[in-house]
Amino acid sequence: MEFILIDDSAFDLFTQEKLLLKSGLARSVKAFSSAQLAMNFLEEQTENFPETIILLDIQMPGLNGFEFTRQYAHLSPALRQRIKIFMISSTVDTDDIAKVRSNPYVIQLLSKPLEIPVLRALMSQ
Template sequence: MNELHFFLIDDDEIFQFIMKNTIQEINPEIKIQFFTDGEKGIECLKENLDAANKLPDIILLDLNMPFMDGWEFLNEYKSLKSDLKKEINIYLLTSSNSQQDVERAKEISTLSGYLVKPLSRDGLKDLIQEFPTAEWYENEL
């Protein structure tokens, strides 16, 4: 398994702690950076446009956050994508199982999938082991 670099963008620090421990149990080589809102994640991407080794392979993105939510992050990301020196897979990771949110997410070409919290250890392990995946990934709702 290649070394992966994750961004976890979520304002819930308890969830961040759980995800960090779970990801590191699955593979301690995975590098994880945490951001409490989308704005901080976008700033980090902008600061590292030319540094592929500092960019994530996977972004797990919460929808509902202060300052800049997941939808706003995706709008900003769209304008950065062509300048990034690395292909990044973005998965919405949210407690919303709204079919309306799922349909909206499917219309966003920069998304790799939609995951509903709580994400099981096995679900996360599958995501890591199958990365990169060719298909749009959606949890069963």
């Protein structure tokens, strides 16, 4: 499976990439320190884009996770059907949690630090 990591924390990007590769869950990982850079990358992709999981941080400067999903909604349906988004955060803000649960593009909110067994179980569903 291909993964895209979107997080403004260099530490989180580094540790998540290493965990995903070492666990065998990821064939490749693309890491973006900005949601806007990730969106720019996705806008350049075609329908031949590989099946991909995005791990998206909520709180980021510039384009945050929720704003990213609003722009994501404008990508082609053929591209969106090849992508699964999980938000990942250490938030305990009930408003953020409610927004994630009501977001049609997000499968689930995962806690930081990333837990590979939890992600593996969700991927097998």
